[in-house]
Amino acid sequence: QKEVEQDPGPLSVPEGAIVSLNCTYSNSAFQYFMWYRQYSRKGPELLMYTYSSGNKEDGRFTAQVDKSSKYISLFIRDSQPSDSATYLCAMRGNTPLVFGKGTRLSVIA
Amino acid sequence: GAVVSQHPSWVICKSGTSVKIECRSLDFQATTMFWYRQFPKQSLMLMATSNEGSKATYEQGVEKDKFLINHASLTLSTLTVTSAHPEDSSFYICSASTSAVGEEQYFGPGTRLTVT
Numbered sequence: 356q357k358e359v360e361q362d363p364g365p366l367s368v369p370e371g372a373i374v375s376l377n378c379t380y381s382n383s384a385f386q387y388f389m390w391y392r393q394y395s396r397k398g399p400e401l402l403m404y405t406y407s408s409g410n411k412e413d414g415r416f417t418a419q420v421d422k423s424s425k426y427i428s429l430f431i432r433d434s435q436p437s438d439s440a441t442y443l444c445a446m447r448g449n450t451p452l453v454f455g456k457g458t459r460l461s462v463i464a
Numbered sequence: 465g466a467v468v469s470q471h472p473s474w475v476i477c478k479s480g481t482s483v484k485i486e487c488r489s490l491d492f493q494a495t496t497m498f499w500y501r502q503f504p505k506q507s508l509m510l511m512a513t514s515n516e517g518s519k520a521t522y523e524q525g526v527e528k529d530k531f532l533i534n535h536a537s538l539t540l541s542t543l544t545v546t547s548a549h550p551e552d553s554s555f556y557i558c559s560a561s562t563s564a565v566g567e568e569q570y571f572g573p574g575t576r577l578t579v580t
Contacts, residue, residue: 361507391571396555396574396576398557398559398574400571401569401570401571443507443508451513452498452510452569455507459505
């Protein structure tokens with residue numbers, strides 16, 4: 356079992372939809388959880404950073420962590436075509452980041 | 465703030481030659497820099513972690529004599545791919561952090577290496 360599992364998609368939604376992206380993990384030592392957005396042939400951009408169970412909101416983005424289930428989510432409200440990218444979850448304990456494979460999202464106008 | 469640059473953004477080289485990629489933190493001092501490799505439609509794979517003034521720590525399976533990392537200052541790290549082969553063709557991305565374990569890493573735009 357890989358440390359971090361993420362459905363690679365692709366996921367295609369109409370503009371304005373609510374998008375749900377998810378990752379599961381197996382290492383209970385992971386304490387810090389991030390979501391990155393990566394456009395094609397670009398470096399990842401940090402979107403959200405959380406370290407506790409519960410929800411964290413930033414504009415149209417909400418990150419959710421459930422440590423008991425080892426499950427994290429990223430919700431995107433009112434999705435826009437500009438949100439079309441690959442979204443990578445990442446997490447760590449006292450070790451370097453471990454990334455999921457990324458989910459390719461397309462928001463269709 | 466927290467801008468990381470990489471140079472070059474794209475390089476083509478012949479098999480057997482060496483290529484140097486630079487990673488710079490432009491507006492902060494990076495205690496630690498990380499080098500990743502990403503194949504098409506795959507996730508980022510950590511190659512090595514470097515701290516200013518000390519030897520890099522390589523991940524299992526990464527040849528340290530092939531991928532030379534130098535972290536000369538708190539704003540500059542370089543990755544040199546020596547004796548490049550076509551299978552080294554990939555997207556190389558660096559990141560920089562102000563902490564030793566990479567809390568809130570900031571990524572560069574990546575360098576696409578093609579070895580012919």
